[in-house]
Every structure is written in structure tokens, then in C-alpha cells.
Amino acid sequence: MDNVKLRNQVKEEFMGYLTVHKHRKTPERFAILDHIYSTKGHFDMDSLYKSMIDVNFRVSRATLYNTIDLLLDCGLVVKHQFGANMAKYERTYGNENHDHLICMSCGEVRETKNGDLFTPAQQKKIKKFTVHYYSMYIYGICSKCSHAKKMQLRKLSRTSTSGRDKTGK
Amino acid sequence: MDNVKLRNQVKEEFMGYLTVHKHRKTPERFAILDHIYSTKGHFDMDSLYKSMIDVNFRVSRATLYNTIDLLLDCGLVVKHQFGANMAKYERTYGNENHDHLICMSCGEVRETKNGDLFTPAQQKKIKKFTVHYYSMYIYGICSKCSHAKKMQLRKLSRTSTSGRDKTGK
DNA sequence: ATGTATGCAAACCATTTGCAATGAC
DNA sequence: GTCATTGCAAATGGTTTGCATACAT
Numbered sequence: 470m471d472n473v474k475l476r477n478q479v480k481e482e483f484m485g486y487l488t489v490h491k492h493r494k495t496p497e498r499f500a501i502l503d504h505i506y507s508t509k510g511h512f513d514m515d516s517l518y519k520s521m522i523d524v525n526f527r528v529s530r531a532t533l534y535n536t537i538d539l540l541l542d543c544g545l546v547v548k549h550q551f552g553a554n555m556a557k558y559e560r561t562y563g564n565e566n567h568d569h570l571i572c573m574s575c576g577e578v579r580e581t582k583n584g585d586l587f588t589p590a591q592q593k594k595i596k597k598f599t600v601h602y603y604s605m606y607i608y609g610i611c612s613k614c615s616h617a618k619k620m621q622l623r624k625l626s627r628t629s630t631s632g633r634d635k636t637g638k
Numbered sequence: 639m640d641n642v643k644l645r646n647q648v649k650e651e652f653m654g655y656l657t658v659h660k661h662r663k664t665p666e667r668f669a670i671l672d673h674i675y676s677t678k679g680h681f682d683m684d685s686l687y688k689s690m691i692d693v694n695f696r697v698s699r700a701t702l703y704n705t706i707d708l709l710l711d712c713g714l715v716v717k718h719q720f721g722a723n724m725a726k727y728e729r730t731y732g733n734e735n736h737d738h739l740i741c742m743s744c745g746e747v748r749e750t751k752n753g754d755l756f757t758p759a760q761q762k763k764i765k766k767f768t769v770h771y772y773s774m775y776i777y778g779i780c781s782k783c784s785h786a787k788k789m790q791l792r793k794l795s796r797t798s799t800s801g802r803d804k805t806g807k
Numbered sequence: 808a809t810g811t812a813t814g815c816a817a818a819c820c821a822t823t824t825g826c827a828a829t830g831a832c
Numbered sequence: 833g834t835c836a837t838t839g840c841a842a843a844t845g846g847t848t849t850g851c852a853t854a855c856a857t
Contacts, residue, residue, distance in 0.1 A: 493831050493836060514821075529839040534822065550719040553847060554821060570767050581764060595750060597781035598739050604775045608716070612766035662811060662856050683846075698814040703847065722822060723846055 475563050476506045479545055486543040500526050501536045505546060509564070511557040547602050551578060561602065568605040579611070644732050645675045648714055655712040669695050670705045674715060678733070680726040680747065713770060720747055720775075730771065738773065741780040748780070 483502050487494050504521055505512070512520075514533060521528050537558065540546035549557045549569070570579040592600040652671050656663050673690055674681070681689075683702055690697050706727065709715035718726045720740055726747065739748040761769040 491836095495831070495837065497838075527839090530821090531823080531840080532838055535837080550721055552719055553722065553725060554819090556722060556821080570764065579767070592776075595739065595776070598741075598748070598776075598778050599784060600776055600778040602777055604777070605772060606775065607764070607767075607769055607772040609767050609769040609771075615768055660811095664812065664856070666813075696814090699846095700815080700848080701813055704812075723844090725846080 472506065472563060476503055479506055479560075479562060483540070483543065483545060486539070492539065497528055497532050498536050498539070501528065501533065502540060502545065505540070505558070505560050506563070508560070511549070511559050513555070513557055517558075544601055547604070549604060568607055570607050570609065570611070581607075641675065641732065645672055648675055648729075648731060652709070652712065652714060655708070661708065666697055666701050667705050667708070670697065670702065671709060671714065674709070674727070675729050675732070677729070679749070680718070680728050682724075682726050686727075716771065716773070718747075718773060718775075721745060735771070737776055739776050739778065739780070741778065741783055746780055746782075750776075 479502060480499060483499070484494065486492075487498070500521070501517075504517065504524075504526075508517075508520075514530065514537075518528070518530055518533055521533075537546060537548075541548055545561055546558050547561050549559070551557060551571070565582065567580040567582055570581055592603075648671060649668060652668070653663065655661075656667070669690070670686075673686065673693075673695075677686075677689075683699065683706075687697070687699055687702055690702075706715060706717075710717055714730055715727050716730050718728070718738065720726060720738075724745060734751070736749040736751055739750055740746075741748075761772075
């Protein structure tokens with residue numbers, strides 16, 4: 470990994486944040502941040518927990534949650550709540566800004582580059598609100614599903630098997 | 639309410655959906671849809687449940703969840719998962735498109751008109767995906783909270799007996 | 808008549824919380 | 833030495849599930 474530079478950078482930033490807010494600089498906090506910045510895509514609490522155990526770094530889930538809150542607060546991490554029991558996080562630096570295409574049929578989440586829809590100038594226009602970050606969720610039907618749906622409808626107009634579909638969460 | 643027309647429209651659409659998917663047309667389902675389309679802004683399961691009880695329509699929460707799943711599936715309702723324990727829904731028709739300002743501190747959700755950031759032309763550019771709708775979630779701190787935070791910090795720096803000043807690194 | 812949909816209550820599970828022990832300051 | 837932070841385990845609370853009953857077809 471040659472993102473050592475980035476990892477040091479965010480460590481410094483976190484350090485500053487902790488200082489300003491008079492929070493303690495515990496080894497756990499830095500280890501967690503470092504783990505996160507060794508990952509590239511989305512991650513959830515469970516995978517983070519396991520990845521830390523894998524490297525023989527013992528942390529409790531409680532600490533993980535505490536630390537993530539701090540990282541969210543200082544903007545080093547972003548949280549996506551895709552469903553009631555599906556929260557995903559991702560680091561903010563070293564990741565390109567992207568939108569999320571969520572298929573309403575199969576629930577698949579695809580990332581797509583955005584053309585910086587929401588410019589800093591626009592962000593400032595919002596009254597009485599300090600923007601930290603934003604997420605764009607685009608809901609629709611992916612090509613796989615729109616094809617499957619056509620097939621299904623064709624079939625239904627002939628047969629009568631319905632079957633409940635619980636994928637749309 | 640003079641949205642009778644809209645309410646009939648969506649009822650028809652729901653009816654069609656139920657027919658195609660061979661689901662039963664129960665009174666509960668139509669009552670729930672109608673209640674939803676009598677509301678304008680966001681709602682959550684609890685408020686929906688209570689609003690139905692208020693009109694002496696007894697439904698179980700389980701049925702509410704089942705029905706909402708159907709309504710999501712057929713696109714008559716949209717779900718916003720603002721946090722692990724905070725899901726909000728809203729009807730899709732008869733609501734202007736808007737962005738969501740979510741306060742990371744108190745969880746308040748404010749709506750703000752968007753300047754049509756995501757134009758139909760841009761939507762078509764997305765490959766292999768049919769856009770139904772999109773949601774923009776803007777996370778940050780509302781004015782109330784940022785004010786409260788200042789107060790809190792000020793108070794802490796008085797109360798604290800640590801005597802640390804900011805000269806150190 | 809058949810089997811889906813409902814209602815209830817228990818189960819689920821990610822997240823939060825209370826509290827004693829630890830360790831950063 | 834203090835008190836924030838950690839770790840553990842128990843609690844929380846929206847959502848899901850299992851099962852008996854009701855009812856749309």
C-alpha cells in the first residue's frame with residue numbers, strides 16, 4: 470500500500486480534532502482510523518470489527534461505535550444508511566465523490582461518478598445549515614431487473630405462480 | 639382535502655399492481671394507501687399507525703409493514719432511511735422534488751427545494767439504469783445545534799479543572 | 808374450499824447504555 | 833490523582849417472524 474502519506478495526513482487531522490475537542494488520543498482511535506483508511510470501498514461495523522481482530526487488535530464494538538461517531542463528526546468518514554439494518558461507511562479522502570444507484574427491485578447498490586452536481590457555491594446558499602457532506606441516492610431499476618420484469622409479466626399473463634418477493638429492501 | 643382525484647388515481651394504480659402480482663385486495667391495504675395520500679410531508683410507521691387508530695381503523699403494525707413493502711415495490715411510496723432507528727416515508731405523487739437537510743446532531747430533517755440539480759438529460763446519461771426518482775441527503779449541523787454546541791463548549795472550558803491551555807501541540 | 812393476509816406476541820439484531828476497570832493526561 | 837475511555841453485558845427499539853385465525857378469491 471502506498472497510501473501511507475494519506476494515512477498520515479488523516480491521522481494528523483484526527484489528532485487536531487481530538488486536541489481541539491479535548492478528547493483523549495487513545496491507541497484504539499488511531500488504529501481504527503488507520504484500518505478504515507486501508508480499506509477502499511464501503512464497509513460496515515461487522516467487517517471492520519473482524520478486520521481488526523484479524524490483525525490481532527482487540528477492540529470492543531462499543532469503542533468502534535464511539536470512534537466512528539468522532540470520525541463522522543470530524544468528517545473523515547461518511548455514513549450511508551441503506552436500510553434499517555444496513556449501514557455502510559466509507560472514508561471521505563482518497564475516494565472520489567460518487568452517487569449511488571439503488572435498484573428498487575433487487576436492492577443492488579452501484580456507484581457512479583457524479584459531475585459534482587452540488588457545488589460549494591450552492592452549498593453556501595443553504596440558510597441556517599452547515600453542510601458537512603451529501604449523498605445522492607438514485608432509485609430506479611437496473612437493466613437486469615427491468616429485463617427480468619418483462620419476462621415475469623409475460624409469464625404471469627399466462628401462468629399463475631406468484632411467489633413473494635422480499636428483495637426490495 | 640381536494641386531492642380526491644389523486645387518491646382515486648393512486649388507488650387505481652395500486653389495484654392494478656395487486657392484480658398483476660396476484661395479491662389480494664384487502665380493505666387494510668386501500669385504507670393504508672389512502673391515509674398516506676392524505677398526508678403531505680414525511681411520516682413514519684408510528685405516526686401512520688396512530689393516525690389510523692385515530693380514525694378508528696384498527697391495523698396491526700405487521701400489516702402496516704407488509705403493505706408499505708408493496709407500496710414501495712410499486713413505487714407509490716418512497717422510503718428514506720435517515721438513521722438506524724429513523725425511517726421516514728412519503729408519497730411519490732403530488733409532492734415536489736426536494737432535498738433533505740439532516741442534522742447530524744439532533745436528527746432533525748428539513749426539506750429544501752432543490753434547483754433541479756439532476757436534470758432529465760443527466761438522468762438519461764446513466765447507463766443500464768432507469769431512473770425513477772432520486773434523493774439528495776445533505777448532512778450537516780442545523781443552526782440550533784451549532785449554537786447549542788458553542789454554548790456547550792464555552793461551558794466546558796469554564797467548568798473543566800484541567801487547566802490545560804492550547805499552547806501545546 | 809383454498810391458501811393469502813391479518814394480528815398478536817415473541818424474536819431479531821444493529822446500536823446504545825450502564826457500570827466497573829483501565830489508562831491518558 | 834482524575835476523569836474520559838474502554839470493554840463487557842444487558843437494554844433498547846424499530847422491524848421481522850411464526851403461528852393461529854380471518855377472509856378475499
